[in-house]
Amino acid sequence: MSSISTHTPRGQSSLPGxxxxxxxxxxxxxxxxxxxxxxxxxxxxxxxxxxVLSSFKTTREILEFPWSLPAALQWQNFEEAWxxxxxxxxxxxxxxxxxxxxxxxxxxxxxxxxxxxxxRVLGAEPITMFFALGIGIPAQVIVLPLYALMSAFGLVDSxxxxxxxxxxxxxxxxxxxxxxxxxxxxxxxxxxxxxxGASPFRTFWSIxxxxxxxxxxxxxxxxxxxxxxxxxxxxxxLQSQEKETLPLALLKFLQQMQYNAANWGxxxxxxxxxxxxxxxxxxxxxxxxxxxxxxxxxx
Amino acid sequence: MTSDAGITxxxxxxxxxxxxxxxxxxxxxxxxxxxxxxxxxxxxxxxxLYVVFFILPTIATxxxxxxxxxxxxxxxxxxxxxxxxxxxxxxFISSFINTLKIIFIVGGATFLISFALTMALREMAGRKVVRxxxxxxxxxxxxxISILWGFLxxxxxxxxxxxxGIGITSPPAWLNESNLFNVIMIGLVWVSTGFYTTILMAGIxxxxxxxxxxxxxxxxNPLQRFWYVTLPLMWEIVAMAAVLWTISSIKIFExxxxxxxxxxxxxxxxxxxxxxxxxxxxxxxPGTPRYGPAAASAFVMLVLVAVLVxxxxxxxxxxxxxx
Numbered sequence: 006m007s008s009i010s011t012h013t014p015r016g017q018s019s020l021p022g023x024x025x026x027x028x029x030x031x032x033x034x035x036x037x038x039x040x041x042x043x044x045x046x047x048x049x050x051x052x053x054x055x056x057v058l059s060s061f062k063t064t065r066e067i068l069e070f071p072w073s074l075p076a077a078l079q080w081q082n083f084e085e086a087w088x089x090x091x092x093x094x095x096x097x098x099x100x101x102x103x104x105x106x107x108x109x110x111x112x113x114x115x116x117x118x119x120x121x122x123x124x125r126v127l128g129a130e131p132i133t134m135f136f137a138l139g140i141g142i143p144a145q146v147i148v149l150p151l152y153a154l155m156s157a158f159g160l161v162d163s164x165x166x167x168x169x170x171x172x173x174x175x176x177x178x179x180x181x182x183x184x185x186x187x188x189x190x191x192x193x194x195x196x197x198x199x200x201x202g203a204s205p206f207r208t209f210w211s212i213x214x215x216x217x218x219x220x221x222x223x224x225x226x227x228x229x230x231x232x233x234x235x236x237x238x239x240x241x242x243l244q245s246q247e248k249e250t251l252p253l254a255l256l257k258f259l260q261q262m263q264y265n266a267a268n269w270g271x272x273x274x275x276x277x278x279x280x281x282x283x284x285x286x287x288x289x290x291x292x293x294x295x296x297x298x299x300x301x302x303x304x
Numbered sequence: 305m306t307s308d309a310g311i312t313x314x315x316x317x318x319x320x321x322x323x324x325x326x327x328x329x330x331x332x333x334x335x336x337x338x339x340x341x342x343x344x345x346x347x348x349x350x351x352x353l354y355v356v357f358f359i360l361p362t363i364a365t366x367x368x369x370x371x372x373x374x375x376x377x378x379x380x381x382x383x384x385x386x387x388x389x390x391x392x393x394x395x396f397i398s399s400f401i402n403t404l405k406i407i408f409i410v411g412g413a414t415f416l417i418s419f420a421l422t423m424a425l426r427e428m429a430g431r432k433v434v435r436x437x438x439x440x441x442x443x444x445x446x447x448x449i450s451i452l453w454g455f456l457x458x459x460x461x462x463x464x465x466x467x468x469g470i471g472i473t474s475p476p477a478w479l480n481e482s483n484l485f486n487v488i489m490i491g492l493v494w495v496s497t498g499f500y501t502t503i504l505m506a507g508i509x510x511x512x513x514x515x516x517x518x519x520x521x522x523x524x525n526p527l528q529r530f531w532y533v534t535l536p537l538m539w540e541i542v543a544m545a546a547v548l549w550t551i552s553s554i555k556i557f558e559x560x561x562x563x564x565x566x567x568x569x570x571x572x573x574x575x576x577x578x579x580x581x582x583x584x585x586x587x588x589x590p591g592t593p594r595y596g597p598a599a600a601s602a603f604v605m606l607v608l609v610a611v612l613v614x615x616x617x618x619x620x621x622x623x624x625x626x627x
Binding site: 037038039041042045046048049050052053055056068069071072113114116117119120121124125126129132136139140141142143144145146147148149150151152153154156169170172173174176177180204205206209230233234236237240241251252255256259260269272276279280283284287291292294295296298299 | 338339340342343345346347349350351353354356357358359360361362364365368375376417420421423424425428432434435436437438439440441442443444445446447448451452455456460461462465494497498499502503506551554555557558561562569578579582583586587595598599602603605606609610613
């Protein structure tokens with residue numbers, strides 16, 4: 006890549022030496038990425054702010070004056086989404102389902118991950134890898150037989166049926182995440198507990214589990230976010246309106262705009278209802294979430 | 305889309321852990337016997353759920369792909385018939401091409417931009433704030449992101465009014481069938497870039513700063529520094545990120561499903577990928593559900609993931625540099 010100095014006229018050589026050196030340092034290959042970074046940041050903040058502002062506008066305002074601030078705050082957008090758009094019911098379903106999923110996932114995955122990473126039992130390593138295999142299997146691959154299985158047990162259109170599926174499909178990542186986390190914990194504590202006569206279960210329950218708290222909390226939040234947004238299984242398995250989750254309520258609202266008058270204000274309010282709780286958690290625990298998603302339990 | 309992400313650093317710790325297990329496991333370990341009894345009780349529930357709801361369905365899908373089955377009742381063995389159906393179905397072929405486009409074009413662009421951002425962020429003030437902002441599209445519902453992205457490109461939407469502001473008054477018809485998939489691809493780059501930038505940033509942070517100073521003293525320009533210092537030292541992370549991208553890009557579904565410019569039905573078949581194809585054949589086709597071809601398409605996805613991950617691992621296998 007060429008630097009700025011190659012584009013500047015020759016007269017530049019009359020500049021004082023330090024200034025010229027400084028200018029040469031700001032080469033294009035440095036400048037372009039920096040501009041790119043700030044363009045990205047500005048765009049993301051703008052889009053988010055624009056979504057929130059638009060949710061307070063009338064549909065006519067959104068379409069005709071996309072750049073203007075709301076003339077008056079249209080709180081009824083939220084009311085329409087919450088009541089007529091069924092987002093209220095959906096929010097409650099989603100909250101219960103995702104909290105129950107995250108909780109149950111940890112109850113099942115934590116002992117397994119602990120045993121797999123600390124018990125030095127033959128087969129622990131291949132079993133861990135076997136769990137990790139599931140991370141690479143797309144939901145579309147398993148959803149067909151799962152639908153048939155669930156309908157055989159009468160669990161189609163059932164939130165508890167969906168809950169079981171969510172927990173089961175969370176396990177590959179959860180076990181893999183927590184094995185990495187437990188593996189980095191010091192062995193001395195376990196040995197000391199064993200010398201004091203604590204059973205392995207007690208060692209796990211009252212020593213190792215509390216020490217792994219930070220990894221478990223991270224996993225809980227990652228799992229919660231994933232299931233707050235989960236769409237494919239819900240789309241396939243849920244049917245009735247009183248059971249739908251937030252992504253389904255949103256998709257249905259979008260669909261109904263085909264038949265009724267377009268209600269963009271209501272739609273944007275619905276979108277805000279879906280994302281604002283997650284954004285609130287993100288503001289609160291941002292780095293934990295980012296590091297959990299990208300680095301797993303390496304720490 | 306990213307709940308499968310944490311493998312990056314984990315893979316490494318799992319590998320090193322393996323060797324320590326073998327060397328330290330000793331028959332004299334006093335904790336060993338009671339632990340072995342507990343092992344089963346700790347691992348079995350997770351293993352059982354995983355096998356019943358994950359592994360068996362995967363095998364069942366492969367099984368179904370060799371049968372004709374409307375979703376209930378008896379199955380009829382048809383051999384490779386379903387794969388033939390896929391091969392001669394132009395919708396599947398274009399879905400498959402779209403999946404490949406996402407993997408290679410969106411992936412390539414995402415990695416290129418992520419590298420550029422990472423290099424800029426290496427020495428920038430406020431990098432944590434930047435990271436938080438560009439990461440957030442990843443944690444929000446893909447349905448929301450998709451609707452929003454589609455709205456930006458509407459005929460009277462923000463993109464066009466921005467273009468009009470700089471004098472472009474006849475912008476392309478973004479949401480036309482011929483452009484729709486390109487708009488989707490740009491959106492996917494937007495969403496993914498924050499995620500991969502974060503991963504690469506973590507890798508670059510581990511590179512000691514004096515290596516860069518030395519390279520600079522030796523007269524290396526930024527591109528050379530990137531090529532000779534950055535890339536070799538974070539090769540492992542790049543390889544992991546490539547595997548992650550392959551796995552998660554094949555799963556992309558909601559962003560395309562909801563991206564129909566306001567339509568509630570399935571989007572135009574021109575923008576389908578294999579994930580959408582599998583779903584549509586089984587659950588959204590107007591006639592009897594065609595589980596056979598849907599399963600075959602799902603199995604094609606699985607094979608594609610396996611082959612690509614294997615290729616990436618082969619291509620990127622090299623001695624890890626110590627530094």
